[in-house]
Structures are given as structure tokens and as C-alpha cells.
Amino acid sequence: MKMTFYKYQGTGNDFVILDNRLQIIDKKDTKRIAELCDRRFGIGADGFILLENDDQTDFKMVYYNADGNESSMCGNGGRCIVAFAKFLGVIENETEFIAIDGLHKAKIENEIVHLQMQDVLEIETFQDHLFLNTGSPHHVEMVSDLKDFEVKKNGSRIRYGEPYNEVGSNVNFVNQISSDHFAVRTYERGVEDETLSCGTGVTAVAIAMHKSGKTKSNIITLNTEGGDLKVTFDSNDNGYHNIWLVGPAEQVFKGEIEW
Ligand SMILES: N[C@@H](CCC[C@H](N)C(=O)O)C(=O)O
Numbered sequence: 001m002k003m004t005f006y007k008y009q010g011t012g013n014d015f016v017i018l019d020n021r022l023q024i025i026d027k028k029d030t031k032r033i034a035e036l037c038d039r040r041f042g043i044g045a046d047g048f049i050l051l052e053n054d055d056q057t058d059f060k061m062v063y064y065n066a067d068g069n070e071s072s073m074c075g076n077g078g079r080c081i082v083a084f085a086k087f088l089g090v091i092e093n094e095t096e097f098i099a100i101d102g103l104h105k106a107k108i109e110n111e112i113v114h115l116q117m118q119d120v121l122e123i124e125t126f127q128d129h130l131f132l133n134t135g136s137p138h139h140v141e142m143v144s145d146l147k148d149f150e151v152k153k154n155g156s157r158i159r160y161g162e163p164y165n166e167v168g169s170n171v172n173f174v175n176q177i178s179s180d181h182f183a184v185r186t187y188e189r190g191v192e193d194e195t196l197s198c199g200t201g202v203t204a205v206a207i208a209m210h211k212s213g214k215t216k217s218n219i220i221t222l223n224t225e226g227g228d229l230k231v232t233f234d235s236n237d238n239g240y241h242n243i244w245l246v247g248p249a250e251q252v253f254k255g256e257i258e259w
Pocket residue numbers: 013046065071072073074075076077136137170188189190191197198199200201
């Protein structure tokens with residue numbers, strides 16, 4: 001059967017998105033999803049996303065990594081699916097939708113998508129890194145020379161090493177630019193490579209930098225290889241609340257695939 005697909009990107013993290021409100025897609029077809037995400041033999045993307053109906057919210061987001069496996073939350077994909085829902089006429093400028101990690105609020109202002117992330121109540125602090133879950137698991141480590149840093153080599157070593165092993169973690173390497181501005185490069189599990197940006201990753205970095213005292217600000221700019229994102233939050237003794245990931249999300253092209 002022929003299906004229309006849409007390609008979106010959010011700060012260079014790119015996704016194939018399909019409208020699956022009629023439940024046409026075989027969601028267990030890992031091989032087909034991986035083929036579509038392949039940059040040489042397919043459309044090419046870091047992830048694959050389905051927009052589906054939900055009884056209680058405006059829509060449901062189902063997220064797969066480029067390897068074809070359903071995974072945990074994708075922040076940039078979340079911003080892109082909000083833009084897609086508006087494009088389809090499913091929402092106007094404000095929404096509540098459901099994803100694998102729970103309910104998300106979002107709004108679109110001047111083409112910029114603001115996505116509310118889950119509260120972060122647990123952060124593990126180690127000598128050279130922090131570990132936290134912002135919808136997806138993230139290892140956050142500061143490095144001195146981010147520009148020339150070997151993200152794929154070091155990221156994959158950490159991702160497959162102790163204590164993460166096969167389940168893995170995404171790995172973020174960070175440089176501080178100013179009191180409230182950081183540069184980030186991320187190795188993503190499930191893509192098994194560096195991506196140009198990771199939304200749950202920059203959210204984790206902003207919170208980790210605040211937790212470790214590198215910044216006192218609760219409005220943080222994150223510079224990724226694919227563009228700038230902002231993360232804002234409130235914090236108290238219990239953790240981090242009212243967390244918002246803010247940035248652009250753009251439809252790049254659409255086409256037809258055989259499914
Ligand atoms: N690109 C994403 C993260 C997607 C999920 C991740 N690869 C995982 O499996 O944990 C983002 O923007 O958050």
C-alpha cells in the first residue's frame with residue numbers, strides 16, 4: 001500500500017513522520033523502519049515517528065530510533081510531531097499529547113515549538129559525569145576541547161560500557177561557553193552515532209549543569225551542531241519541575257513510500 005511520509009528536522013535531528021491515525025502501519029516491522037531511516041538505501045533519518053489517535057489527549061506519539069526499535073522519549077521528535085499535528089489540523093497552537101514517558105504540553109509561538117518535559121527528581125553525580133533521565137537516559141560529561149573531540153569513538157565506548165551495557169545510555173559531551181550558555185555534542189543510542197542535536201540530551205545537560213553548580217541560571221542556551229535550543233526550568237529541594245525545551249521544527253519534504 002502507498003503511504004505519504006513527511007520528513008521533519010529540529011536543529012538537525014531528523015525524522016520520518018507518518019500519520020497513523022487509521023492504524024495502517026505494522027508497528028513491529030523493525031526491518032522496514034530501519035530501511036526507511038537508512039541514509040543510503042532509504043529516506044534517511046535519526047528516527048521514525050507515528051502520530052496516532054488517543055482517547056484522552058490530542059494525539060499519541062510513537063517513537064523509533066533509526067535502528068527500527070521503539071525507544072524512549074525524543075525531545076526534538078516531540079517538537080517535530082507538534083509541528084506536524086498543527087500541519088495536519090489536529091491541533092492549533094497549544095496541545096496536550098501522550099508519549100511513552102507520559103503527558104506532554106506544548107505550544108507553538110512564531111514557528112518555535114515549546115515542549116514541556118517530564119520532571120526530573122533523580123540525578124546521579126559521579127566524579128567525572130552525571131547521569132539522569134529526561135524521558136531518555138543521559139550520561140553528561142564535560143570535556144576541554146569539544147570541537148575536536150571524538151564523539152563517536154568515546155560515546156560508543158561509554159554507551160556499551162559499565163554500568164550501561166546493552167541497554168545503553170545516550171552520551172553528551174559539554175563545553176561551557178558562558179554563565180548560561182553551553183555547547184553540546186551527543187552520541188545517540190539506537191542511532192549508534194553522533195547526531196546533530198538531541199532534545200532530551202540538551203535538557204539533561206541544562207539540568208546537570210545547574211545541579212553541579214556550573215550555572216545558577218534557570219534559562220539556558222544550548223549550542224548543538226545543528227543549531228541553538230533553550231531549556232528553562234524551576235528547581236527546588238525535590239528536583240526539577242516545569243521543564244521546557246524550546247526550538248525550531250521544520251517540515252523539509254514529503255513523499256510516497258510503499259508499506
Ligand atoms: N533524539 C532524541 C532522543 C531519541 C531517543 C534516544 N536515541 C534513545 O533511544 O534513548 C531527542 O531529541 O531527545
